[in-house]
Amino acid sequence: MSFDLQIHQPPRERAAHCATHGPYTSKCYLRNIWLGCSACIQQKQAAEMAEQVRQQERMCLQEWRSKLERAAIPPRFQDRSLDNFTATTPAQQAALQFATEYAKNFVQVRSTGRCALFLGKPGTGKTHLATAIGLHAMHKHHAKVVFTTVLRAVRMVKDSWGRGARISESQAIATMVAPDLLILDEVGVQFGSEFEKHILFDVLNERYELRRPTLLLSNLTLAEVRAFVGERVMDRISEDGGAVVPFTWDSYRRPAA
Incomplete structure (x- = not known):
């Protein structure tokens, strides 16, 4: 039994429009899955990374406060x-x-x-x-x-x-x-x-x-x-x-x- 992943190389392309960033070229690498706006994707990734950094800073601050409390x-x-x-x-x-x-x-x-x-x-x-x-x-x-x-x-x-x-x-x-x-x-x-x-x-x-x-x-x-x-x-x-x-x-x- 064979299974065709339908990988497109090079990727298929088509014109698309982003409500935030305007026109862009959407690409399809697999089956009929088309990627969204690359600028939106980058913004989302940057926001996620920034949130991870903030969360890490909050954890470090909480850990430091706990150490200070134990140190009295x-x-x-x-x-x-x-x-x-x-x-x-x-x-x-x-x-x-x-x-x-x-x-x-x-x-x-x-x-x-x-x-x-x-x-x-x-x-x-x-x-x-x-x-x-x-x-x-x-x-x-x-x-x-x-x-x-x-x-x-x-x-x-x-x-x-x-x-x-x-x-x-x-x-x-x-x-x-x-x-x-x-x-x-x-x-x-x-x-x-x-x-x-x-x-x-x-x-x-x-x-x-x-x-x-x-x-x-x-x-x-x-x-x-x-x-x-x-x-x-x-x-x-x-x-x-x-x-x-x-x-x-x-x-x-x-x-x-």
């Missing part, structure tokens, strides 16, 4: 970058250089678990540079990042003790151990009880054992941080090239005289 980076700092950090003094430039190298070498940072401690007065840009590092790691290296204050982390552990709590204490700890990069802000703001120091040690010790980097931010001096977190935590922070980055200038938020 405050909305105020979600537009921070290494490029929009103001660095006019040598000390500011040194802090920016460290942050830039840390972010761009994050593959190595992640493999070694290198930590850093940002110390300085409020408003000096510690959170700016820390979140800029986190956002860069998320963008360029698809890293899982979590931002939290120490007080919030301790509160999350305490909340796990309550009746009807959705997560256990070990799960609360795990949420801070699991990320590729943990940013712990306001170290030393809380009361500094032995329990809080114990929680902080548990988190940092597990991250240390798993070689997962942590950025710690504090308004205290190095001696005060050392007294607050204890020698065991400081030892873990300083290993694998851990650095203390001083933010010694006045607050950016302070209005000019």
